[in-house]
Amino acid sequence: MNRTFRKPMFALALGAAALPLAATVPMPAASAQAQAGDIDQVVKALRGIGTMTANFTQTDRNGQSFSGKLTLKRPGKIRFQYEKGVPLLVVSDGKALTFVDYEVAQVQRYPIGNSPLGALLDPNRDVKRYGKLLPTGDPNVVSVEVRDPKKPEFGVITLIFRRDSGAPGGLELAGWVALDAQNTRTTVRLSGHRYGMSVSNNTFRYRDPRK
Incomplete structure (x- = not known):
């Protein structure tokens, strides 16, 4: 295989520059009431997703990109099925986020709450409590940064939504930018x-390459 994969920390973060649609450009400060409304809408949008599939493109801080299909089932289940030729799989069964590397027959598991993706997967991660709105300069884009200041090891994730009346809660999850405790940044669109x-x-099961 000629392609060089930067693998281990992707399992924790699921980085590159921030999504262009999430750029934090100066804009007039929104009222506290408007901001509270957007946070409530984000919570509603996330809770409104029962199942979802989408195409994804994941880019690391070095510009290396992979594509594939995401399947989400709340609460807590997700699968990142990579394009043909990429020997990786990331899957959560609702309890743990599992990173499978078929090239070296390695499996790593982490509690979903310990990952930045916990904001998306963990029913106990309160987006309204730990999230704050970031300015985007676009009224049709909502950006929420989620971090637990008491647990920096859980990392930071910035969820990006586009207003869409056809999506749950009127917001469509456009992607995210995640930063783990090792400062490994990953962007997913x-x-x-x-x-x-x-x-x-x-x-949300997987073939264990160690057997």
Whole structure:
């Protein structure tokens, strides 16, 4: 295999520059009431996702990109199925986020709450409590940074939403920028969203390469 993969910390972060649509450009300060409304809408949007599939493109801080299909089933389940030729899999069964490297037959598991992705997956991670709005300069884009100041080892994730009346809660998750405790940054962009389909729990199982 000729391609060089930068693998280990991706499992924790799921980075490169921030999403262009999330750029923090100066803008007039929104009222506290308006900001509270946007946070409430984000919470509603996340809770409104029962199942979702989307295409994803993941870019690391060195500019290396991979694509694939994301499947989400709340609460807590997610699968990143990479494009053909990439020997990686990231999957959560609702309890742990598992990183599988088929090239070297390695499996690593982490509690979903210990990852920046906990803001998306962990029902106990309160986005309204730990999230703050970031200015975007675009009224159709909502950006929320989620971090627990008491647990910096959990990292930081900035969730990016586009206003879309057809999406749960009126907001479509466009992607995120995650920064883990080792300062490894990852950017994920989503497209081709579909909602409400039947998804078997078997989707969130994996073949263990160690057996």
